[in-house]
Amino acid sequence: MSDTILSGHNLTKEFITRGDGAFSASKNRFRAVDDVSFDVQAGRTLAIVGESGCGKSTTARLASKLLDMTSGTLRFEGEDVTIAGAKELARFRSNVQVVFQDPFSSLNPRHTVERIISAPLDYQGIKVPRGRAALVRELLERVGLNPDHSQRYPGQFSGGQAQRIGIARALAVKPKLVVCDEAVSALDVSVQAIVINLLRDLQADLGLSYIFIAHDLAVVRQIADRVAVMSQGKLVEQGDRDEIFTNPQHEYTKTLLAAVPRINPEWERARAARMAEGTHPDQDVTPRARATTDDGGQA
Amino acid sequence: MNTTPLLEIEHLTITFPTGSGPVDVVRDLSAVLDANRTLGVVGESGSGKSMTSLAIMGLLPSTARVSGSIRLNGQELVGKTDREFRTIRGEKVAMVFQDPLSSLNPYYTVGLQIEEAYRSHRGGSRRAARAVVLDALERVRIKDAARRIDHYPHQFSGGMRQRIMIAMALCLEPELLIADEPTTALDVTVQAQILDLLAELQQETGSGMIFITHDLAVVSQVAEDILVMKDGDVVERGTAEQIFSNPQAAYTRSLLDALPRIDDPFEELRGTAR
Amino acid sequence: MVLYLLRRILSALGILLLISLFTYAIFFLLSPDPAVLICGKTCTPERIDQIRGQLGLDQPFWVQYWEFLRGLVAGRSYGDGPSAIDCAAPCLGFSFQTNESVTNMITSRFPVSATLAIGAAVLWLLAGIGGGLLSAVKQGTWWDRGAMMVALGGISLPNYFVALILQYVLVVQLQILPFPTAVEFGENPLLWFQSYLMPWLVLAFAYASMYARLVRTNVIDTLGENFMRTARAKGLAAPLILRRHALRPALTPVVTLFGMDFAGLLGGALITETVFGLNGVGKLAADSIAKNDQPVIMGVTLLAALFVVFGNVIVDILYTVLDPRVRVTSR
Numbered sequence: 087m088s089d090t091i092l093s094g095h096n097l098t099k100e101f102i103t104r105g106d107g108a109f110s111a112s113k114n115r116f117r118a119v120d121d122v123s124f125d126v127q128a129g130r131t132l133a134i135v136g137e138s139g140c141g142k143s144t145t146a147r148l149a150s151k152l153l154d155m156t157s158g159t160l161r162f163e164g165e166d167v168t169i170a171g172a173k174e175l176a177r178f179r180s181n182v183q184v185v186f187q188d189p190f191s192s193l194n195p196r197h198t199v200e201r202i203i204s205a206p207l208d209y210q211g212i213k214v215p216r217g218r219a220a221l222v223r224e225l226l227e228r229v230g231l232n233p234d235h236s237q238r239y240p241g242q243f244s245g246g247q248a249q250r251i252g253i254a255r256a257l258a259v260k261p262k263l264v265v266c267d268e269a270v271s272a273l274d275v276s277v278q279a280i281v282i283n284l285l286r287d288l289q290a291d292l293g294l295s296y297i298f299i300a301h302d303l304a305v306v307r308q309i310a311d312r313v314a315v316m317s318q319g320k321l322v323e324q325g326d327r328d329e330i331f332t333n334p335q336h337e338y339t340k341t342l343l344a345a346v347p348r349i350n351p352e353w354e355r356a357r358a359a360r361m362a363e364g365t366h367p368d369q370d371v372t373p374r375a376r377a378t379t380d381d382g383g384q385a
Numbered sequence: 386m387n388t389t390p391l392l393e394i395e396h397l398t399i400t401f402p403t404g405s406g407p408v409d410v411v412r413d414l415s416a417v418l419d420a421n422r423t424l425g426v427v428g429e430s431g432s433g434k435s436m437t438s439l440a441i442m443g444l445l446p447s448t449a450r451v452s453g454s455i456r457l458n459g460q461e462l463v464g465k466t467d468r469e470f471r472t473i474r475g476e477k478v479a480m481v482f483q484d485p486l487s488s489l490n491p492y493y494t495v496g497l498q499i500e501e502a503y504r505s506h507r508g509g510s511r512r513a514a515r516a517v518v519l520d521a522l523e524r525v526r527i528k529d530a531a532r533r534i535d536h537y538p539h540q541f542s543g544g545m546r547q548r549i550m551i552a553m554a555l556c557l558e559p560e561l562l563i564a565d566e567p568t569t570a571l572d573v574t575v576q577a578q579i580l581d582l583l584a585e586l587q588q589e590t591g592s593g594m595i596f597i598t599h600d601l602a603v604v605s606q607v608a609e610d611i612l613v614m615k616d617g618d619v620v621e622r623g624t625a626e627q628i629f630s631n632p633q634a635a636y637t638r639s640l641l642d643a644l645p646r647i648d649d650p651f652e653e654l655r656g657t658a659r
Numbered sequence: 660m661v662l663y664l665l666r667r668i669l670s671a672l673g674i675l676l677l678i679s680l681f682t683y684a685i686f687f688l689l690s691p692d693p694a695v696l697i698c699g700k701t702c703t704p705e706r707i708d709q710i711r712g713q714l715g716l717d718q719p720f721w722v723q724y725w726e727f728l729r730g731l732v733a734g735r736s737y738g739d740g741p742s743a744i745d746c747a748a749p750c751l752g753f754s755f756q757t758n759e760s761v762t763n764m765i766t767s768r769f770p771v772s773a774t775l776a777i778g779a780a781v782l783w784l785l786a787g788i789g790g791g792l793l794s795a796v797k798q799g800t801w802w803d804r805g806a807m808m809v810a811l812g813g814i815s816l817p818n819y820f821v822a823l824i825l826q827y828v829l830v831v832q833l834q835i836l837p838f839p840t841a842v843e844f845g846e847n848p849l850l851w852f853q854s855y856l857m858p859w860l861v862l863a864f865a866y867a868s869m870y871a872r873l874v875r876t877n878v879i880d881t882l883g884e885n886f887m888r889t890a891r892a893k894g895l896a897a898p899l900i901l902r903r904h905a906l907r908p909a910l911t912p913v914v915t916l917f918g919m920d921f922a923g924l925l926g927g928a929l930i931t932e933t934v935f936g937l938n939g940v941g942k943l944a945a946d947s948i949a950k951n952d953q954p955v956i957m958g959v960t961l962l963a964a965l966f967v968v969f970g971n972v973i974v975d976i977l978y979t980v981l982d983p984r985v986r987v988t989s990r
Binding site for chain 2: 884885886888889890891892893894895896897899903904907908911982983984
Binding site: 137138274275276279282303305307308342346347348349350360 | 572630640
């Protein structure tokens with residue numbers, strides 16, 4: 087069994103909200119995350135799934151310390167990082183990075199790719215002896231982009247490419263854990279597959295751990311080792327991936343899994359059989375090249 | 386047996402002028418849809434799938450050039466003026482959009498927004514229209530409709546708002562319903578409910594439906610016939626079974642290869658190089 | 660609702676109190692000794708001390724401020740014994756220049772400013788909303804471009820410049836209007852109207868320009884909203900779509916702006932009043948600043964603050980009526 091790299095214990099986050107409407111003077115406490123505990127194993131992926139408003143993104147923010155928790159404990163490699171000073175926080179940030187959902191709004195449109203990718207190095211005060219440009223080129227290559235494009239701006243890339251820039255930025259400080267907050271949700275299915283494969287390759291090569299936040303359970307099935315299901319701020323079920331998908335225990339998990347639309351299994355089998363027969367040899371299928379802007383993701 | 390299909394699209398091409406010359410967003414699209422059937426249009430972003438529906442409704446921007454033919458019950462729609470289209474919109478063809486919150490006017494009650502659709506076509510008193518609206522809300526299973534009719538859009542959940550959009554579309558009993566990514570903004574459990582509702586209502590009314598989506602799994606469940614679109618072209622057409630069990634076009638196959646399946650983890654998803 | 664109102668009014672009063680404190684402190688610290696000003700050039704130190712005592716200027720700052728506040732609420736009297744001068748609430752003191760009660764000075768001039776503000780507001784709302792709407796609907800046409808050019812002029816040209824041109828054209832060249840004179844409505848309604856027409860136009864031009872641009876942008880934005888597409892998809896007639904679906908979302912933000920602008924103008928239109936010689940609160944402010952007449956400056960400042968702060972409260976309350984999303988959502 088691998089080591090635990092990040093663990094959250096009884097994480098709780100309360101938000102103070104104004105009462106309903108403008109006339110109410112009352113303040114309400116809203117528990118976005120309620121007593122959530124999890125462990126992320128080194129080199130593994132923990133997926134947190136649930137429907138909108140279930141608290142999964144808030145949990146991601148607590149785990150990456152983008153948000154302070156109301157109560158609970160967060161440990162990174164056994165060390166308590168719940169309350170971190172500037173120095174500890176900087177160290178934590180060089181170990182834990184985040185990739186966000188919307189690739190374009192999370193990349194500054196007026197900065198070059200090189201500046202975007204090397205920005206975390208500045209924040210961490212990390213020196214690169216062989217030079218930033220070289221590192222950026224290496225990272226671009228690593229995420230499957232052309233290293234010669236380091237002087238371009240985000241607007242010149244497609245949605246899938248922009249998301250790879252986001253991943254390259256996360257990798258710049260050589261983190262051990264990457265929190266992917268709906269990182270592939272805005273992408274078209276063919277682009278999404280590439281990014282998922284990239285994330286898996288990076289994990290295999292660099293030994294990265296992931297916290298993978300997603301609402302799409304089919305995607306989670308492809309990438310997770312462990313799955314935590316959240317509903318209304320609470321963690322309702324947690325377990326190994328196949329256990330959750332094939333033998334869910336909690337009613338909510340069952341409902342969620344049942345609601346996922348599926349292609350008629352008979353059709354799937356027929357297609358698989360035809361593919362196996364080689365009726366359709368899987369030739370090099372390259373769709374006609376298109377402008378870089380038109381797969382910019384759908385809302 | 387009626388030989389005229391509900392909707393017949395022939396060689397539809399939609400062109401937009403751009404700075405770098407005209408661009409075809411839809412090229413030579415042909416399709417036939419009968420009453421009580423559902424035509425799925427599936428494609429990734431930029432495939433032109435939504436433009437087709439806007440052309441049927443006459444809602445394309447005025448800069449768009451449309452050629453070819455769209456016939457509804459034999460009546461030609463291409464070339465109709467905005468004024469002429471008004472008798473088609475809502476009355477004969479209704480539409481449900483992707484984002485129900487922004488598709489409803491936040492300043493007016495849902496009751497008024499459904500009512501105005503009904504009254505602008507059928508006239509009559511507000512009282513009479515209100516009864517129709519109430520009935521429509523009940524048909525889309527809005528609980529406590531008599532009270533909810535006077536609520537504003539922001540007071541409903543996402544799924545309820547989409548039900549309201551559907552009620553608005555159905556109150557005039559159109560022959561054709563165009564659903565443009567109607568469940569994309571919704572949670573998966575809510576999506577399942579809305580898909581069920583659409584299917585039930587179609588059974589009741591016998592209307593034809595065009596279901597536009599990027600989601601292959603969803604379209605496989607709702608549509609009998611499917612068009613697969615890419616960059617404005619129809620790359621493949623067929624029954625749902627044909628498309629999913631024996632896809633012919635390389636693009637369709639690549640889409641199906643790239644689609645993550647919830648029931649079995651693949652070792653490698655096949656994405657298309659971009 | 661009642662609670663909300665109470666809270667808003669209380670906080671508005673708090674803000675007013677702060678403003679009064681700041682202005683009072685600024686005058687206290689920065690201006691020359693009022694006693695010297697009042698006393699004039701032929702003045703003995705004894706006389707200055709006497710005036711100081713009478714006005715309470717020999718007291719520490721907090722005492723003076725407290726007296727000032729008390730005077731506002733309950734009235735006060737300056738000096739003791741038979742020479743004491745009574746000043747009824749709301750007491751703002753007496754002008755150093757004319758010895759007139761500041762409260763009276765303001766109340767006698769307020770109707771002029773109010774007339775100016777109301778007339779201008781009617782004009783600029785009509786022109787601003789109408790012009791902006793037309794521009795938005797006819798976006799990109801010659802009308803739109805022309806109107807926006809004029810509006811740009813209205814925003815960038817200073818009031819007094821527009822006033823001078825207008826006077827030159829309407830009064831001197833075309834002789835359509837007489838030169839503005841101070842005349843009561845009751846005396847000569849036509850002359851009254853003619854006298855106010857130019858100030859109204861000048862003031863309205865600047866505001867109408869701003870409003871036309873705002874309305875145009877808002878309407879264009881609203882026309883691009885998804886719910887406009889829904890309205891068209893329902894088969895509604897174009898005029899109904901515009902009237903019902905575009906106008907209300909587009910004009911609601913205008914209410915905020917109007918509330919603030921109108922309230923500001925009630926506190927006096929300094930330049931316009933001065934240029935046209937209208938004896939309103941704005942001109943009073945200009946005159947008192949020129950003569951360093953502190954009680955009067957204090958008075959008009961507080962009046963302007965009062966209007967702006969309460970204008971704000973009224974706008975907030977109006978908003979809850981106009982925008983259902985701000986209303987109580989609990990069922």
